[in-house]
Amino acid sequence: xxxxxxxxxxxxxxxxxxxxxxxxxxxxxxxxxxxxxxxxxxxxxxxxxxxxxxxxxxxxxxxxxxxxxxxxxxxxxxxxxxxxxxxxxxxxxxxxxxxxxxxxxxxxxxxxxxxxxxxxxxxxxxxxxxxxxxxxxxxxxxxxxxxxxxxxxxxxxxxxxxxxxxxxxxxxxxxxxxxxxxxxxxxxxxxxxxxxxxxxxxxxxxxxxxxxxxxxxxxxxxxxxxxxxxxxxxxxxxxxxxxxxxxxxxxxxxxxxxxxxxxxxxxxxxxxxxxxxxxxxxxxxxxxxxxxxxxxxxxxxxxxxxxxxxxxxxxxxxxxxxxxxxxxxxxxxxxxxxxxxxxxxxxxxxxxxxxxxxxxxxxxxxxxxxxxxxxxxxxxxxxxxxxxxxxxxxxxxxxxxxxxxxxxxxxxxxxxxxxxxxxxxxxxxxxxxxxxxxxxxxxxxxxxxxxxxxxxxxxxxxxxxxxxxxxxxxxxxxxxxxxxxxxxxxxxxxxxxxxxxxxxxxxxxxxxxxxxxxxxxxxxxxxxxxxxxxxxxxxxxxxxxxxxxxxxxxxxxxxxxxxxxxxxxxxxxxxxx
Numbered sequence: 001x002x003x004x005x006x007x008x009x010x011x012x013x014x015x016x017x018x019x020x021x022x023x024x025x026x027x028x029x030x031x032x033x034x035x036x037x038x039x040x041x042x043x044x045x046x047x048x049x050x051x052x053x054x055x056x057x058x059x060x061x062x063x064x065x066x067x068x069x070x071x072x073x074x075x076x077x078x079x080x081x082x083x084x085x086x087x088x089x090x091x092x093x094x095x096x097x098x099x100x101x102x103x104x105x106x107x108x109x110x111x112x113x114x115x116x117x118x119x120x121x122x123x124x125x126x127x128x129x130x131x132x133x134x135x136x137x138x139x140x141x142x143x144x145x146x147x148x149x150x151x152x153x154x155x156x157x158x159x160x161x162x163x164x165x166x167x168x169x170x171x172x173x174x175x176x177x178x179x180x181x182x183x184x185x186x187x188x189x190x191x192x193x194x195x196x197x198x199x200x201x202x203x204x205x206x207x208x209x210x211x212x213x214x215x216x217x218x219x220x221x222x223x224x225x226x227x228x229x230x231x232x233x234x235x236x237x238x239x240x241x242x243x244x245x246x247x248x249x250x251x252x253x254x255x256x257x258x259x260x261x262x263x264x265x266x267x268x269x270x271x272x273x274x275x276x277x278x279x280x281x282x283x284x285x286x287x288x289x290x291x292x293x294x295x296x297x298x299x300x301x302x303x304x305x306x307x308x309x310x311x312x313x314x315x316x317x318x319x320x321x322x323x324x325x326x327x328x329x330x331x332x333x334x335x336x337x338x339x340x341x342x343x344x345x346x347x348x349x350x351x352x353x354x355x356x357x358x359x360x361x362x363x364x365x366x367x368x369x370x371x372x373x374x375x376x377x378x379x380x381x382x383x384x385x386x387x388x389x390x391x392x393x394x395x396x397x398x399x400x401x402x403x404x405x406x407x408x409x410x411x412x413x414x415x416x417x418x419x420x421x422x423x424x425x426x427x428x429x430x431x432x433x434x435x436x437x438x439x440x441x442x443x444x445x446x447x448x449x450x451x452x453x454x455x456x457x458x459x460x461x462x463x464x465x466x467x468x469x470x471x472x473x474x475x476x477x478x479x480x481x482x483x484x485x486x487x488x489x490x491x492x493x494x495x496x497x498x499x500x501x502x503x504x505x506x507x508x509x510x511x512x513x514x515x516x517x518x519x520x521x522x523x524x525x526x527x528x529x530x531x532x533x534x535x536x537x538x539x540x541x542x543x544x545x546x547x548x549x550x551x552x553x554x555x556x557x558x559x560x561x562x563x564x565x566x567x568x569x570x571x572x573x574x575x576x577x
Contacts, residue, residue, distance in 0.1 A: 025102025026069040031060050031080045034088060034111040034214070038064025042082040042110070049075040049099050049352050049376055074349040074378065075099040075402070078106050085110040086169045089141045101350050101402050113167035114211035118198070118220035120161045120177045127161025128224045131190045133177045141170040141213070170213040174198070174206040177222045179229065179279045194229040194281035198222045202281060203256055229279035230308050234316025236268050236275065236289035238299060248289045248320070250275045253303075253367045255284045282308050286367050289318035298323050298373050298389045300441075303366045323373060324390040324439035326355070328448030330383040330399075333409060335454035340560040346403040346452055348379040353450065355387045358394035358436050360536075390443075394436035396535055399450055400508060405560050407456035407510045408491050413437055414447035433490050436535050455559035457509045461566030463502040463518050469570065472520035477504045477568060478532075480545045482513035482554050490533045493541055504568075511559045515548035518568050 031042040040060055046068045047055030056068045060080075078100055079087070088109045100106055116135050120128040134154040139145055157163045157177075165175075179195030197206035200223035209217050236248040248268040268275040268289075275289075286303040293299075299320040306313050330351060354376040362368065370391035379385040387397075397411055413430040430437070432448060439445060459479070465471055474497075481492040496506045498518065531537055532544070557563060 024070050024072060026067055027071060027076060027078060027100055027102060027104055027106060028067045029065070029078065029104075029106030029108060031064045031066070031082075031108045031110060033085075034109060038062075039080075039082055039085070039110060040064055042066075042080045042085075044068070044108070045079045045081075046071070046076050049077055049378075071102045072349065073102055073347045075101060075352045078108065080108040080110060082110060084113050084167050086113040086167055087111075089170065099352060112214040114170055114214060115216040116165045116168060116173065116175060116209065116211060116220055117216065117218050118163060118175075118222060120157050120163065120222045120224050122224055122226070127159070128157060128177065128190075129159050129161060130156055130188060131177050131224070132156050132188070133163040133165065133175060133222070134179075134195075135165050135168060135173045135175045135209075135211075137169065137171050137173055138208070139172040168211050170211055170215075173209045173211055173217075174203070175209060175220055175222070176203075176206070177224055178226075179281075190279075192229055192278045194225075194227050194279060196222055196225045196227075200225060203254065203283065229281055230310075231276055231278050231312040231314075232280055232285065232287065232306055232308065232316060233276040233312070233314050234274055234287070234304075234318060236291075236301065236318040236320065238291070238320050239322075245270050246291055246293070247272075248275070248291045248318075250277075250318070251288045251290070251367065251369065252277050252280075253286045253288070255286060255305075280308055282310060284308075287316055287318065288367055288370070289320050290370075291320055296388065300370055300373070300391065321441040323370075323388070324392065324441065324443035324445065326387045326390065326395070326437070326439065326445040326448050328353075328385055328387075328446070328450065330379040330385065331449060331451045332383070332406075333451055333453040335559055337455060337559040339558070340405060340454050343405040343454065343560060344403050345454075346401040346406050348381065348383055350402045351379060351399060351452070352376050353379070353385055353387065354398045355390060355395045356398055357391070358396070361394050361436075390439045392440050394438050396436060396533075397432060397448070397450065399452075401452050401456075404458065404507060405456050406452045406454055407508045409451045409453035409510065410491070411448070411450050413445075414449060433533075434488065434535050453510070455511050456507070457511055457557035457559065457561040457563065458505070458507045459509060459555075459557065459566055460505045460562075460564045461503070461568055463498055463504070463570050464567045465502070465570050471498070471502055471570060475518055475520050475570070477506070477516065477518050478544055478548065479506065479509065479514045479516055480541070480548050482515045486512065487542075487545060488538075490535065490541070493532050493544075495532055509557055511557050511561070513554060513556045515545065515551070516553045516555060516568055517544070517548040517551045518570050519547070 027046055031039045033039060040062045042060045044058050044066045058066050058068050060066045088111050120131055122128060132154050134152050136152045137146055153165050155163050155165045174197055176195035176197045178190035178193040197203055198220050199207055209220055211217050247270045250266040252264040264277060266275045266277055285306045287306055288303050289301040291299050299322045301318040301320045304316055304318060355374045357371050373389035377385045377387050411433040413432045477496050477498060479494040481487060486492050494506055496504045498504045531540060
């Protein structure tokens with residue numbers, strides 16, 4: 001989905017909805033290339049968001065079309081795959097993949113993946129046969145580092161020492177040969193060597209390789225050094241000092257240039273004496289142990305910093321602790337306004353609630369992958385939900401009803417009342433939209449209430465440009481509250497990217513008076529949409545409200561109103577060429 005306040009991220013129709021939701025339904029669509037050509041024989045996966053509920057796979061027909069029927073009314077992720085193709089790069093202002101509901105028609109775009117080729121030879125020029133070569137993405141096509149560690153693809157050299165890695169997303173890579181295997185044990189003669197990075201160096205001086213969109217980076221040759229690596233070994237236990245029946249997964253992350261980079265993993269079986277990593281080069285590493293229970297609960301150790309300097313490291317002790325959780329309730333508040341009568345209610349199974357951690361407060365030189373454990377949740381039939389596996393940190397919450405005429409009215413955390421507090425003064429609920437909610441290891445936070453209210457409006461329109469004026473390539477339409485008493489209500493701030501033809505659309509808007517403004521973002525500015533609702537970014541909202549006030553473009557949205565053909569002046573002119 002787009003950021004928390006974008007109302008046009010899914011493929012659902014913008015027309016009126018039927019009052020009654022179907023018991024089951026279908027998701028249809030088409031898979032195409034970046035040029036719009038249909039892709040036949042692509043595998044399409046449709047699964048419930050968060051890994052719950054049912055899932056289906058199907059194959060596209062000769063026209064690239066697909067249909068998956070018999071789906072329950074939930075929110076779904078729809079993905080496509082075909083050999084040598086990759087998903088088109090996501091817009092840097094999106095934070096999560098789009099989600100869909102039954103009845104949606106989805107257009108999925110894949111692009112031909114990039115290729116990297118080269119040879120691996122010894123210092124004498126002889127081919128190195130059967131060594132695994134890995135290409136690690138360090139920056140995507142938008143110049144941003146991977147969100148939760150480095151993604152990689154690899155291939156093994158042939159009898160000529162030649163490798164060819166295909167299906168690469170566009171971006172900047174480093175490439176290495178040899179080194180520890182991802183299975184955590186030696187599987188080839190090269191696994192105990194330190195990795196040799198192109199052209200023939202250690203990680204810190206590795207050559208960066210640009211892989212263009214659907215293009216090829218050729219002659220990325222590696223002169224293999226064949227230097228023996230070191231070992232890191234230790235033992236993982238749980239908080240009670242016992243081993244876990246499922247064993248432990250151990251993650252080893254290289255810290256380089258102030259960034260933590262996922263590099264290797266190992267496994268400690270139940271009852272074993274511990275874990276080991278081989279082929280480790282000199283450097284600074286973080287080691288983290290994790291385990292899970294059959295019920296889907298994860299436990300995680302704190303990162304242990306290890307410095308390898310010319311010798312093996314042994315005796316690393318890791319103690320896992322349970323991750324945190326937050327339980328809550330989704331409340332629905334109906335409207336008595338005649339214009340809202342007969343509108344479709346939100347379905348709990350379609351209403352996804354997602355925790356987002358405070359990236360500013362996260363320690364940058366520690367592993368970032370633990371944040372990915374905190375999965376979204378659906379409310380049950382009573383509206384109750386639990387957000388599980390939350391790493392220690394600060395959180396805010398995203399939910400957007402797929403029902404067109406409903407909006408998020410409030411997000412609050414009600415205090416727990418102890419027996420001693422009964423009859424005495426009570427603590428007021430915390431506005432969880434304006435404030436971060438802190439979670440520590442093992443915390444079981446309760447009392448989160450998200451209220452959806454009926455009466456949402458929608459706004460569709462077009463950017464109006466003056467004669468001789470052209471539209472910037474990255475323009476957003478912002479809605480900010482016009483009422484002074486709503487200025488601190490972050491749930492009243494909205495934004496939508498403007499399409500190439502100047503059109504825009506916003507849905508699920510609370511009724512009220514708004515100041516509207518269209519303006520371009522900076523060339524290197526990213527996550528524009530997400531930053532607008534950060535609890536502690538009051539300065540951004542105040543500045544935007546001031547700019548919108550100067551533009552003097554105000555509109556009032558009535559409950560359940562669909563405002564169309566709205567013309568909005570462009571406030572960031574760019575001189576014509």
